[in-house]
Amino acid sequence: MTRRRLEHWGLPLLASAVLVSLWHLAVVQTGTKVFPSPAAVVRGLGELLRRGVLGTYLLDSLRRVALGTGLAVLLGVPLGSWMGLRREAALAMDPVVQWLRPISPLAWSPLAIVLWGVGEPATVFLIFLAAIFPLTTAATSAVQAIPEVHLRAGRNFGLGPGALWLRVLLPASIPDLLVALRITLGIAWLVVVAAEMLAVDSGLGYLIIDARNAGKRYDLVVAGMLLIGCVGWAIDAGVRRLERLRPVRWGFPEQ
Amino acid sequence: MRHLKTLPIPPTHDVSGRGLAGPRPLGLRFVGLVGLVLAWALAVALAGATPVPSPRRVAEGIWELVQRQVIFRHTVASLFRVTWGYLAALGVALPLGLMLGWFRRGELALSPLLQVLRPISPLAWIPISILWFGVGDVSAIFILFLASFFPLVTTVASAVRGVPEVHLRAGRNFGLTPAALLWRVVLPAALPRIFVGMRLTLGVAWLVVVAAEMLGVDSGLGFLILDARNAGNRYDLVMATLVLIGGIGVGLDAFMRWLQRAMDGSTR
Amino acid sequence: MTRPIPKLRLRGLHARFLSSQGERSVLEDVNLEVETGEFVCLLGPSGCGKSTLLNIVGGFLAPAAGEVLVDGQPVTGPDPRRIFVFQERGTFPWLTVEGNIGFGLARRPGPERRERVARAVARVGLTGFEHAYPHELSGGMKQRVEVARALAVDPDVLYMDEPFGALDSITRLEMRAELLRIWSEARKTVLFVTHDIDESVQLADRVAVMSARPGRIRRVVDIDLPRPRDLSAPRYLALRDTLMAELGLAHGVRAITPPRQERA
Structure with a gap:
């Protein structure tokens, strides 16, 4: 029991320590002046904290992800449910979704900028584009997987189309939608960084590109990257937490 | 098999409307x-003076790109980067993922690192990548390697962990050595899920290559988009390239599906 | 002369499925009448269309020809006055026992809803499990939830589609006893689909025996046994043998004493 405990905490710490030491040694050995050592990155983080930009940039990035993904949920989930319920809708809409999905959201950035100018709406639009397709397809397949008996039971108790969607289709899809949301937030987090490099002047992506362009501050670049990694991990862990809530746990059989 | 006709009830109630069975x-x-x-x-048409081009102008734009033959050069450049970045990632992720899925301690030690490195947008590595490899193909391939590596390694590891215990016991029961067990039981059992992961990851790589080319190189479809914008606000060419990127993405996905089916047939 | 209108009347029902080989007839000229408060079993081998038949009666599928009348009125769709009980997988996994049982009561005022749910919970013996989720319950308990969900809205008719088919044999016996107790208390009309001969003899007032391909009602057998039924009574065994013979199973150990035949 205690040995397992020790392994649980010790092994990851050991592996991280080895990696950080290797990184440190590599910097020392090569005598590089541009690439920062771990200590320099920690100092860089401290500097960002003192300058007070970290909180604002972090909130900016998070707000864009939340807005873009939120809009995608509001549009994609009803659309996807409808496609899951009506075969004709799925047949007609599927080619559209399949064609638009592989277009990198970033590739839309010139159009986004010409439509909305450099700034918040353009970034939110790009994240919306990144999130809408995975959510729509997930909602479609979630509804297609609902057992017929659940729909029949709902209709038997006299539910109309709206009530059926709200009380049967939606709750039955939620476990699948949570999985999709986790994947989608991962993609959105990936896209927001790039979008901020292209289309705005705040946020963690901007922090990285700005640190590089304004004086080759690679310590700040790496600090920004680590921060992006940690926040991304925290978002993922947060959605995983939701999967443990009692009303949805039925959809996640124990490993 | 479905019913000939159902009762005249509101559309969402229509039982036969569900799913994708039946004639299409x-x-x-x-x-x-x-x-x-x-x-x-x-x-x-309604917006009047808008920089957004009409479908017809975009169709003409596609024709122009084909006629000037620029499209082929840039498509090849993008596909080249995706191929090498993706294959390199696969070469590392497959053995590493097998190992992480097989040895509990290995997974325990490395998973926190992977968890933190994975959500770093591959595009956030661009400054570092340019610092290390300069502006050019290697830099872009490195970004694609990162974009493909993390999803691949996690799917391979979880696919291996998902192999039912009974299969392993049966294998051991027949006296297989650990290596034979891995090769003859674990890998075939995990392969279907690995393939799904590979297909999804190729999709991600295709998303990333276009973005990477907008930030760090001077060829490829992503560059073509920025170039068309910067050189004279040719939004018709921007949209034309978007349409082509979508088409190529559909093609890549179809190719992976075909590969999946072909492999499925050969393992059964 | 003026017979009361039967609760359920199935008149000349036909059904067809579309398959890859083209159209296939599933039901042919099915006729049946069920009186108010009566318990009728549809008995037949799998694939005989009895489930399709029940789905037509329930209003989920439309017949190719014929009609279903309830209290003399044609059925045009599902109706909360007639509740369909599926196998235990029909419970909603995202709702608690209480939430499932109260599902059909959303429009009723809170106190009435709570009172009805509590009564239904007590009636099926689930007291203490009100806040559990279906995946935390055994198969038999999930089935009780389904029955309670139906009883809570106080329907006239229960349609039951092999409700105990997925349960182990001991639980199945218990559930039959409970269903009979509930039925005798609440006096619902029950149309019950099963492929289990014993189940039909234990439960039903009458058993409609179906044949397969195409599905037809071969014969309706009166189960003239007093309740509670003695499962070792000679009459019970004789009726069982009759049904077995009717299904084409060569049993033939005991002499068959055919009871009164109601309809060809």
């Missing part, structure tokens, strides 16, 4: 696409 009227497949193009044309 071919015309329906185009309704969505045609509707989208019409809506787009209408929006552009």
Whole structure:
């Protein structure tokens, strides 16, 4: 029991320590002046904290992800449910979704900028584009997987189309939608960084590109990257937490 | 197999409307696409003076790109980067993922690192990548390697962990050595899920390559988009490239599906 | 002369499925009448269309020809006055026992809803499990939830589609006893689909025996046994043998004493 405990905490710490030491040694050995050592990155983080930009940039990035993904949920989930319920809708809409999905959201950035100018709406639009397709397809397949008996039971108790969607289709899809949301937030987090490099002047992506362009501050670049990694991990862990809530746990059989 | 007719009840109630079984009227497949193009044309016409081009101008733009032959050069450049970045990632992720899925301690030690490195947008590595490899193909391939590596390694590891214990016991029961067990039981059992992960990851790589080319190189479809914008606000060419990127993405996905089916057939 | 209108009347029902080989007839000219408060079993081998038949009666599928009348009125769709009980997988996994049982009561005022749910919970013996989720319950308990969900809205008719088919044999016996107790208390009309001969003899007032391909009602057998039924009574065994013979199973150990035949 205690040995397992020790392994649980010790092994990851050991592996991280080895990696950080290797990184440190590599910097020392090569005598590089541009690439920062771990200590320099920690100092860089401290500097960002003192300058007070970290909180604002972090909130900016998070707000864009939340807005873009939120809009995608509001549009994609009803659309996807409808496609899951009506075969004709799925047949007609599927080619559209399949064609638009592989277009990198970033590739839309010139159009986004010409439509909305450099700034918040353009970034939110790009994240919306990144999130809408995975959510729509997930909602479609979630509804297609609902057992017929659940729909029949709902209709038997006299539910109309709206009530059926709200009380049967939606709750039955939620476990699948949570999985999709986790994947989608991962993609959105990936896209927001790039979008901020292209289309705005705040946020963690901007922090990285700005640190590089304004004086080759690679310590700040790496600090920004680590921060992006940690926040991304925290978002993922947060959605995983939701999967443990009692009303949805039925959809996640124990490993 | 479905019922000939159902009761006259509101649309969402229609039992036969669910799922994708039954005959598929071919015309329906185009309704969505045609509707989208019409809506787009209408929006552009109604907006009057807008920099967004009409579908017709975009079609002409595609024709122009084909005629000037620029499209082929840039497509090849993008596909080249995706191929090498993706294959390199696969070469590392497959053995590493097998190992992480097989040895609990290995997974325990490395998973926190992977968890933190994975959500770093591959595009956030661009400054570092340019610092290390300069502006050019290697830099872009490195970004694609990162974009493909993390999803691949996690799917391979979880696919291996998902192999049912009974299969392993059966294998051991027949006296297989650990290596034979891995090769003859674990890998075939995990392969279907690994393939799904590979297909999804190729999709991600295709998303990333276009973005990477907008930030760090001077060729490829992503560059073509920025170049068309920067050199004279040719938004018709921007949209034309978007349409082509979507088409190539559909093609890549179809290729992976075909590969999946082919492999499925050979392992059964 | 003026017979009361039967609760359920199935008149000349036909059904067809579309398959890859073209159209296939599933039901042919099915006729049946069920009186108010009566318990009728549809008995037949798998694939005989009895489930399709029940789905037509329930209003989920439309017949190719014929009609279903309830209290003399044609059925045009599902109706909360007639509740369909599926196998235990029909419970909603995202709702608690209480939430499932109260599902059909959303429009009623809170106090009435709570009172009805509590009564239904007590009636099926689930007291203490009100806040559990279906995946935390055994198969038999999930089935009780389904029955309670139906009883809570106080329907006239219960349609039951092999409700105990997925349960182990001991639980199945218990559930039959409970269903009979509930039925005798609440006096619902029950139309019950099963492929289990014993189940039909234990439960039903009458058993409609179906044959397969195409599905037809071969014969309706009166189960003239007093309740509670003695499962070792000679009459019970004789009726069982009759049904077995009717299904084409060569049993033939005991002499068959055919009871009164109601309809060809």
